Amino acid sequence: MSPTNRTVVVTGIGATTPLGGDAASTWEGMIAGRSGVKPLEQEWAADQAVRIAAPVAVDPSEVIPRPQARRLDRSAQFALIAAKEAWADAGFTAKAGDDPAVDPDRLGAVIASGIGGVTTLLDQYDVLKEKGVRRVSPHTVPMLMPNGPSANVGLAVGARAGVHTPVSACASGAEAIGYGIEMIRTGRADVVVAGGTEAAIHPLPIAAFGNMMAMSKNNDDPQGASRPYDVARDGFVLGEGSGVVVLESAEHAAKRGARVYAEAVGQGISADAHDIVQPEPEGRGISHALQNLMDRTDLNPAEIVHVNAHATSTPAGDVAELKALRKVFGDDVDHMAVSATKSMTGHLLGGAGGVETVATVLALYHRLAPPTINVENLDPEAEAAADVVRGEARKLPVEGRIAALNDSFGFGGHNVVLAFRTV
Structure with a gap:
């Protein structure tokens, strides 16, 4: 190799x-x-x-x-x-x-x-x-x-x-x-x-x-x-x-006979070139990062069953991310369980991608998606775009290789998507 x-x-x-x-x-x-x-x-x-x-x-x-x-x-x-x-x-x-x-x-x-x-x-x-x-x-x-x-x-x-x-x-x-x-x-x-x-x-x-x-x-x-x-x-x-x-x-x-949690499949990176703090409202930069990931790896959309979303609880950013997922993956988004763990941890800024990678890897390892808490009235735009895991953790498929994404976006228009897969 x-x-x-x-x-x-x-x-x-x-x-x-x-x-x-x-x-x-x-x-x-x-x-x-x-x-x-x-x-x-x-x-x-x-x-x-x-x-x-x-x-x-x-x-x-x-x-x-x-x-x-x-x-x-x-x-x-x-x-x-x-x-x-x-x-x-x-x-x-x-x-x-x-x-x-x-x-x-x-x-x-x-x-x-x-x-x-x-x-x-x-x-x-x-x-x-x-x-x-x-x-x-x-x-x-x-x-x-x-x-x-x-x-x-x-x-x-x-x-x-x-x-x-x-x-x-x-x-x-x-x-x-x-x-x-x-x-x-x-x-x-x-x-x-x-x-x-x-x-x-x-x-x-x-x-x-x-x-x-x-x-x-x-x-x-x-x-x-x-x-x-x-x-x-x-x-x-x-x-x-x-x-x-x-x-x-x-x-x-x-x-060395190490235990393996998951395969780190790769990353997709892009920039919005839109605004220093505001996300591009249609998620075009995010879509580019997602597509970049798919182009650079052997991932099949059908094996992606979970997304740990960036979802910070802002009016603009949350929905733009889901729109991007729908744009790139189409109907395959319907079988992706989307979790927003910042609902529990808050937003750790530069630490968020690290903590949420740990969560994504453990979700695959245990085949269990964490919940998004505090969703009392789901935004209709979010409901139309993706399947948000609400209230309680959800089991992921127990058979076959499955994959998950971890999304992270930052002021300046920085977009990073990481992909992991069971072994």
């Missing part, structure tokens, strides 16, 4: 999210239809128009030793937690070089963030203003760098084949995983740790997104605020956390 045709598989998963401190508890929360959205209890939230968010269920201070945490932005802390879980889940017992099962020169890391160390930047600016130059932390620069999470994950696992940081707003995490797939497929690496992370629950991002009218202001009903496809949806709820997978060439995984 030539390097450009190498089969890529997922052998490890990790997550820390508003639903749980690891992948298992996150998945359990999704299948149960549990919301991770809560009222913001910080003093600064009192003056905000938006006073709800979805913080991680387990604070990183409970996992990472304080001396190490003081040198890491919160986004990097999340990434390390998820990456270490995924690394162990893949069956590796130590960093590359110390574990003979992986060559550090054949190991890569691709961890994305949409905003990077924004909380470090803003907090240290406050220190500068209030306490003066000498009190600014000497760790500020490596903490605020957008590549900080990927660099720290690369150090933790011993990656020397390349460490990368795609930045494409809310498509960043998915783009990182797509980049990791290509690193293996083209022969640059045998194993890649890939995913996304974000930590932006802070006064300025909350105020900025709120003033854009992008976020839900349903402060009186936090757990019902994120409601993709519902006629009353009024914006996304900001979440935080990280999702990471271990990607591996099928040959490398087989040689």
Whole structure:
């Protein structure tokens, strides 16, 4: 098999999210239809128009030793937690070089963030203003760098084949995983740790997104605020956390007897060239990404039975995505169970693609599609375009190979679609 045709598989998963401190508890929360959205209890939230968010269920201070945490932005802390879980889940017992099962020169890391160390930047600016130059932390620069999470994950696992940081707003995490797939497929690496992370629950991002009218202001009903496809949806709820997978060439995984969750089939990428923040209303850019995926892989529309939708709970974006699915797949969309897990986790921005890849892979592995919660009155346009899984998880076909898509789109018109398939 030539390097450009190498089969890529997922052998490890990790997550820390508003639903749980690891992948298992996150998945359990999704299948149960549990919301991770809560009222913001910080003093600064009192003056905000938006006073709800979805913080991680387990604070990183409970996992990472304080001396190490003081040198890491919160986004990097999340990434390390998820990456270490995924690394162990893949069956590796130590960093590359110390574990003979992986060559550090054949190991890569691709961890994305949409905003990077924004909380470090803003907090240290406050220190500068209030306490003066000498009190600014000497760790500020490596903490605020957008590549900080990927660099720290690369150090933790011993990656020397390349460490990368795609930045494409809310498509960043998915783009990182797509980049990791290509690193293996083209022969640059045998194993890649890939995913996304974000930590932006802070006064300025909350105020900025709120003033854009992008976020839900349903402060009186936090757990019902994120409601993709519902006629009353009024914006996304900001979440935080990280999702990471271990990607591996099928040959490398087989040689070491690794458990395989799913095949990572490939990616489709496009750009809207429409507006810096607004989605193209007919989903043309999304359609292009979907078609790009189908043109570049051996996927058959008939085997795609599940879509983890981007669906952030915004009036324009949710329906545009479903229209694109219908445009590309036609009547085949009727057998695709569409789930919007942001209804439970909120929107993790650059971390969304990572967490939702974990959810997509587990949906295939368990043959079970998570529900979309809070859909009390389904938007007629959504109902006409696709089959939304509402209220309760839904079983997927138990026989034969099945595939699933994970959609991620970002400000700037970035569109990424990932495809996975059972093995």
